[in-house]
Amino acid sequence: MSRKASLQGRQHVKSFEKLGITAAFCLVLVLLLWYDILVKIALIITLLEEQNLDRNDVLISGEALERQREFEKKIQAMFATREAHPAACVDTFGCQQNVADGQQIMGMLETMGFTFTDKPEDADVVILNTCAVREHAEDRVFGNLGALTHTKKANPEQVICLCGCMAQEERVSERVKKSYPHVNLVFGPHALWKFPELLWQVYEKRKRVFSVSDEHGSIAEGIPIVREDGIKAWVSIMYGCNNFCSYCIVPYVRGRERSRDPECVVQEVRSLVEAGYKDITLLGQNVNSYGNDLPTGVDFSELLKKIDAIPGDYLIRFMSSHPKDATHKLFDTMASSTHVARQLHLPFQSGNDRVLKEMNRRYTRAQYTELVTYARSKMPELVITSDVIIGFPGETESEAMDTVSLVKEIGFDALFTFIYSPRPGTKAAAMPDPASREEKQTWFDALLDAQNEHSAAVHKGYIGKTLRCLVDGKSDDEVFPLSARTEGNRLVRFKGDESLIGQFVNIKITDSNTWALYGETDA
Ligand code: SAM
Ligand code: SF4
Ligand code: F3S
Numbered sequence: 378m379s380r381k382a383s384l385q386g387r388q389h390v391k392s393f394e395k396l397g398i399t400a401a402f403c404l405v406l407v408l409l410l411w412y413d414i415l416v417k418i419a420l421i422i423t424l425l426e427e428q429n430l431d432r433n434d435v436l437i438s439g440e441a442l443e444r445q446r447e448f449e450k451k452i453q454a455m456f457a458t459r460e461a462h463p464a465a466c467v468d469t470f471g472c473q474q475n476v477a478d479g480q481q482i483m484g485m486l487e488t489m490g491f492t493f494t495d496k497p498e499d500a501d502v503v504i505l506n507t508c509a510v511r512e513h514a515e516d517r518v519f520g521n522l523g524a525l526t527h528t529k530k531a532n533p534e535q536v537i538c539l540c541g542c543m544a545q546e547e548r549v550s551e552r553v554k555k556s557y558p559h560v561n562l563v564f565g566p567h568a569l570w571k572f573p574e575l576l577w578q579v580y581e582k583r584k585r586v587f588s589v590s591d592e593h594g595s596i597a598e599g600i601p602i603v604r605e606d607g608i609k610a611w612v613s614i615m616y617g618c619n620n621f622c623s624y625c626i627v628p629y630v631r632g633r634e635r636s637r638d639p640e641c642v643v644q645e646v647r648s649l650v651e652a653g654y655k656d657i658t659l660l661g662q663n664v665n666s667y668g669n670d671l672p673t674g675v676d677f678s679e680l681l682k683k684i685d686a687i688p689g690d691y692l693i694r695f696m697s698s699h700p701k702d703a704t705h706k707l708f709d710t711m712a713s714s715t716h717v718a719r720q721l722h723l724p725f726q727s728g729n730d731r732v733l734k735e736m737n738r739r740y741t742r743a744q745y746t747e748l749v750t751y752a753r754s755k756m757p758e759l760v761i762t763s764d765v766i767i768g769f770p771g772e773t774e775s776e777a778m779d780t781v782s783l784v785k786e787i788g789f790d791a792l793f794t795f796i797y798s799p800r801p802g803t804k805a806a807a808m809p810d811p812a813s814r815e816e817k818q819t820w821f822d823a824l825l826d827a828q829n830e831h832s833a834a835v836h837k838g839y840i841g842k843t844l845r846c847l848v849d850g851k852s853d854d855e856v857f858p859l860s861a862r863t864e865g866n867r868l869v870r871f872k873g874d875e876s877l878i879g880q881f882v883n884i885k886i887t888d889s890n891t892w893a894l895y896g897e898t899d900a
Contacts, residue, residue, distance in 0.1 A: 432672070435635050437570055437597040446488070448573035453490040455580060465491040466500035470518065471508025473696065474660050475541055477611040478569055479506045482540070484601030485572050493603075498528045502536045502576070507543035509626045511798035515543055522557050529559040536579055538562040540569065545630035548801065550589045564588040566616075566631055570597035593617075594632025598641055608849050608879050610654045614642050614680065615661040620699065622726075623737045623804040624769060624797060627662055636667050639675045643683050650689040655847050655879065656862070659684075659695040665702035678710040685714040690881065692847070692864060696722040697764075701739040703748050712755040719756045720865045723748070724764035724793075728783030729776040732769050737804070742783060749787055760790045760865025767824055768797040768817030770808035777820035784827050790835060790865065792828045796821055829891050836867075836889035843885045844869070844894075848877045857895050868893040 456463045465486045469479035482504060483493065497503045505521055508514040522539065529535050537560045543549045545565030553560050561579045568575065568588040578586045594617050604610055617632040618625075642659070649657055659680075661667060667677040675683070677695075684693055693716045698707075700723055711717045723745075727733050730741050753759055765784070767777055784792065796817055799806040846861035846869050857870035859877065861884060870893055871884050877898070888895040 432670075435593070435596050437595050442570065442597060442599060445485075445571055445573045448577045449485060449488045451577055452573065452580065453488075456490055462490055462492045463501040464494045464499055465502040465504065466494050466497045467504045467506060468497075468521070469506040469541075470514055471506075471510065471542065473611050473658065474613060474616075474662070475506060475508055477613050477660060478541065478566060479504075480602045480604055480611070481569065481600045482506065482572060483603035487603050488601050489573065489576075497525060498531065500528075500535065501532075502538065503528065504538045504540060507539060507541035509542040509546055509549075509630055509800070511795065512800075513798065515549070518543055522553070522560065526559050536561045536576070538564070538576075540564050540566075540572075542566060542626070542630040545589055546626075546802075547589070550587055554585075554587065558585075560585070562586045562588075565590075567592045567594050570595065570600060592632060594635055596635050596637055598637070604654075606850070606879075607653050608847070609656045609658070610649045611658050611660055612642065612645055612649070613637070613660045614664060614695075615667050618662040619666070620663060620701075620739075621737060621804075623735060623808075624766065624800065626800040626803055629802055631662070634663070634666060634670055636669070636671050638671070639668075639673060639680050639683060642680060643687070646684050646693075647687050650687055650691050653879070655691050655881070656849070657691060657693055659693065661695075662697060663699040663702060664695050665698050665704070665707065678704070678706045681707075681710050681714065681717055685716050687716075689716075691716055692718045694718045694720055694866065698723050700725065700745050700748055705751055708748075708752040708755050711752075718864050718866070719758050720760045720762075721752060722762045722764075725783065726764060726766050727769065727772075727776070727780050729772075729779035732772055732776050732779075735771065735805075735808070736766075736769060742779070746783075746787065758865070760863075760867065761787070762791045762793070762866075763787075763789050764793045764795070765824065766795050766797050767821045768812060770797065770799075770805050770810035772797075772812065774812075774816070774820065777817075778823070781820075781824050781827050784824060785831070788831055788835075789828065790867070791832060792824075794821065794824055794828070833889075833891045836891065836894055839867075839886045839894055840889055841886065843883050844896075845881055846871075846884045847881050848873070848879065850878060851875070863894075869896055870894070871896045871898060873898045 467479055467483050469476055486502070491502065494500055503525060505518055507518045525537050529537060539553060539560055544563050545567065550563050553563055562575055564572065564575055575586050575588055596616065615634060615636040617634045618628045619634045621628050646657055664677050667680055668675050698721065703723060725745050726736055726738055728742055733741065749761060765780060767780065844863050846863050848859055848861045850860050852858055852860035852870045854870050857872055859871050859873045861869040861871060863869060869884055882898050884896040884898045886894050886896040
């Protein structure tokens with residue numbers, strides 16, 4: 378073989394080697410890509426499975442609930458030998474959903490024969506029904522828990538319970554286990570329906586009980602409820618949240634979205650209306666996704682229509698609405714309804730698109746303003762309120778000012794404003810957060826100034842008008858001793874007779890400030 382031919386041969390071998398290496402490399406790359414795709418598919422399937430809970434796993438059976446009524450009877454019998462009824466002090470923190478849970482806890486306690494007191498030192502059972510949404514809320518609860526060492530010392534038989542969203546957090550229940558030995562019972566929202574059984578265990582076994590297992594959550598129908606007055610009522614239509622906004626702890630402590638059956642909701646509202654309730658608020662972390670997990674095809678608008686068909690003189694409100702799921706259909710339904718109040722709580726959180734994306738809110742500023750414009754075109758008298766967070770990790774001054782500019786652009790009737798609070802375990806808690814507390818406070822003050830100026834101007838516009846209001850109780854103002862709410866839920870203080878409490882009356886507005894309207898009625 379010539380030297381040239383031998384060289385060509387070696388070059389061919391080298392090219393084949395290169396080709397082989399490249400092919401192997403490509404194969405590995407393809408395999409890795411496939412592996413990645415397969416892992417992602419598996420993850421999506423798991424997530425979908427988690428989000429669509431099996432209805433049979435979610436609904437607590439009639440027998441299981443009946444057993445709880447048996448435990449209530451056992452506790453009632455235990456106290457029967459005592460002269461006075463046992464007393465309970467239930468202290469609820471947080472949102473209306475927690476208030477509704479607190480009313481169920483009171484309902485179960487009442488069935489056990491308990492009366493209620495505001496003073497922990499007078500109580501046989503003290504319950505702290507907690508909120509985990511911001512650090513400040515948690516600090517308050519730990520402060521209250523600490524103070525209860527004194528009441529427990531004075532009455533060693535006192536049972537102290539920690540429940541609600543904080544109790545569902547592992548780090549909290551561990552801290553209570555180690556550092557608060559006077560706490561007898563800890564249970565999260567998932568275990569609320571079996572409170573009688575848990576309390577019985579504390580009494581019977583005389584040991585500490587912790588029921589905070591990590592579950593998806595459940596629905597328990599028919600738990601007794603104590604409502605504070607005969608005028609306003611909270612009705613949970615769904616539980617949990619699937620949205621995982623990056624700053625928020627709620628999906629971790631309240632589990633996945635579970636909608637109550639529409640018939641159960643309609644029946645509860647019907648009995649409230651028949652019992653004389655006038656102002657009923659439907660609750661959920663995102664009522665606009667009501668029904669997504671139901672086989673019935675009843676979405677939130679359909680549910681509103683069914684409720685609106687109940688005859689009577691009453692108002693229906695709802696909260697909260699997530700803008701990503703708020704539809705024109707919802708606003709059309711509100712506009713054509715008889716009983717749905719022209720009031721909308723539509724949290725926007727931030728006026729800046731980058732921050733909204735980081736928050737995982739899944740809408741833009743433009744989409745939010747379009748929704749408000751449409752809603753107002755259908756209901757010009759609509760009262761709109763919102764939630765806002767200032768100082769999300771990485772937010773700059775100019776991004777915070779985008780939030781202030783949105784507040785001015787929309788002109789909200791009222792705002793619930795918060796400075797971002799890191800929640801351990803959430804995605805945002807791990808994000809860099811370079812802005813100082815002082816900077817955030819300055820932005821927050823600018824936001825409050827913008828809102829207060831607007832609220833005062835809107836309120837002034839009501840002077841001289843006569844509004845139909847629901848009288849909901851006494852006020853702490855000596856000159857204007859009664860308190861009422863407009864259809865849009867504005868606070869009105871007015872002069873009138875106590876016998877009007879619980880009735881709709883026409884009030885002529887004579888004065889106003891940033892927070893309230895003042896007036897008189899000829900009724
Ligand atoms: N589900 C409702 C929604 O998305 O509109 C909100 C319910 S959340 C319990 C009430 C409000 O608390 C939120 O709208 C948000 O403004 C605020 N919030 C939640 N997590 C927060 C955090 N980590 N720091 C400050 N505010 C927070
Ligand atoms: Fe929290 Fe977002 Fe769910 Fe509201 S929608 S409860 S802010 S995660
Ligand atoms: Fe409500 Fe607080 Fe839980 S806002 S859902 S009580 S974390």
